[in-house]
Amino acid sequence: MKISAEREREFIALRRELHKYPELGLEEYKTSKLIAEYLQDLGIEVTTGIAKTGVVGLIQGKSGSKTLLIRADIDALPITETAEIEFKSQNAGVMHACGHDFHTAILLGTAKELFSVRDSFKGNIKLIFQPAEESFGGAEQMIKEGVMNSPEVDAAVCYHVAPLPVGTVELQSGAVTAAPDYFQIHIKGRGGHGSAPEDCINPVVIAAAITNRLGEIKAGKADTPFVVSVCSIAGGTCENVIPDTATIKGTSRSTDKETRRYLYETIKSICEEEAGREGAAASVDYNFRYPIVINDEGLTSDFAETAGALLGQENVVKPQKISMVGDDFSYFSELVPSCYARLGVGESNLLHTPNFNPDERAIAIGVDIMTDFALSFLQRSESDDRIR
Numbered sequence: 001m002k003i004s005a006e007r008e009r010e011f012i013a014l015r016r017e018l019h020k021y022p023e024l025g026l027e028e029y030k031t032s033k034l035i036a037e038y039l040q041d042l043g044i045e046v047t048t049g050i051a052k053t054g055v056v057g058l059i060q061g062k063s064g065s066k067t068l069l070i071r072a073d074i075d076a077l078p079i080t081e082t083a084e085i086e087f088k089s090q091n092a093g094v095m096h097a098c099g100h101d102f103h104t105a106i107l108l109g110t111a112k113e114l115f116s117v118r119d120s121f122k123g124n125i126k127l128i129f130q131p132a133e134e135s136f137g138g139a140e141q142m143i144k145e146g147v148m149n150s151p152e153v154d155a156a157v158c159y160h161v162a163p164l165p166v167g168t169v170e171l172q173s174g175a176v177t178a179a180p181d182y183f184q185i186h187i188k189g190r191g192g193h194g195s196a197p198e199d200c201i202n203p204v205v206i207a208a209a210i211t212n213r214l215g216e217i218k219a220g221k222a223d224t225p226f227v228v229s230v231c232s233i234a235g236g237t238c239e240n241v242i243p244d245t246a247t248i249k250g251t252s253r254s255t256d257k258e259t260r261r262y263l264y265e266t267i268k269s270i271c272e273e274e275a276g277r278e279g280a281a282a283s284v285d286y287n288f289r290y291p292i293v294i295n296d297e298g299l300t301s302d303f304a305e306t307a308g309a310l311l312g313q314e315n316v317v318k319p320q321k322i323s324m325v326g327d328d329f330s331y332f333s334e335l336v337p338s339c340y341a342r343l344g345v346g347e348s349n350l351l352h353t354p355n356f357n358p359d360e361r362a363i364a365i366g367v368d369i370m371t372d373f374a375l376s377f378l379q380r381s382e383s384d385d386r387i388r
């Protein structure tokens, strides 16, 4: 299936409209309204206000009981756009710098394509427009509010745009994102005059020692990729006062549960050791954020086959290494067989940068692949009960 040039122009225009009015997590009111109105105008059944600003659309085929969930995240980032484009962000300090405008436009386009052929397939398509991927984890809240039920979801799929050549898709089975956990370390020493360190317990020195040791953490038993990055150290105000306290902030990222646990325990014990050695106290606020996205083997190979049929198999590639970004699509992948695929939008387009300007040719490609995949998934699963 290849969409017409007219539809391609329509979906690009949708993306530009979304791009012009980006909204932060749980504030996506205008975005939600655009989504709901577009779907309703097509004739698709819509539920709004799920996880505050989330929208769900349901396309029902002729009959059948299988349901494929397709997810787009809809929120933007607190970044000031610098790219000189005619549809530049009109909301000061907010920008679609992670391509969620692409995800949303592609899913709206896919909805239009699938709805127009609804008499030709059995089963259901659940369209999930999810808020707050970048911040609060809107996926988890939508699940709590029942989006996996009535009809019950059998499998889930989504895209994320990526700095890869246009016309390529990257995916593999197993872990495809990391658990993006955060930590804050609070060190309590004893301050005093900078001239008399022997009378003090200097928390800045302890913060430096902890930071050095965090950089030296070696893999645990699992020996899979991980990172520990200290991103902020704060303590003290001037040249001659040793402060009472210092704070370290950072992120630890792992791609399996065992390493995730290992990092938590290792960071805690390093802090206790380094602070204890100096007679200080250190407490660790550890925020276990999104789980790891795990791609199902069967679903992933089916998606790769569909993408390969449209793009050529040589343009469907496996990542050279696991990306250490997180994505709350993992809450879906914990519940049903899932596939998270990266869609090329040009190699120079790096996510979360102020001049991010993804190549819009990827929109039609995204719609083509997702539409074909949805149809083939329903055809396969309606005739084969292994999915449930």
Ligand SMILES: [Zn+2]
Pocket: 098, 134, 351, 352
């Ligand atoms: Zn992002």
Ligand SMILES: [Zn+2]
Pocket: 098, 099, 100, 133, 160
């Ligand atoms: Zn993103």
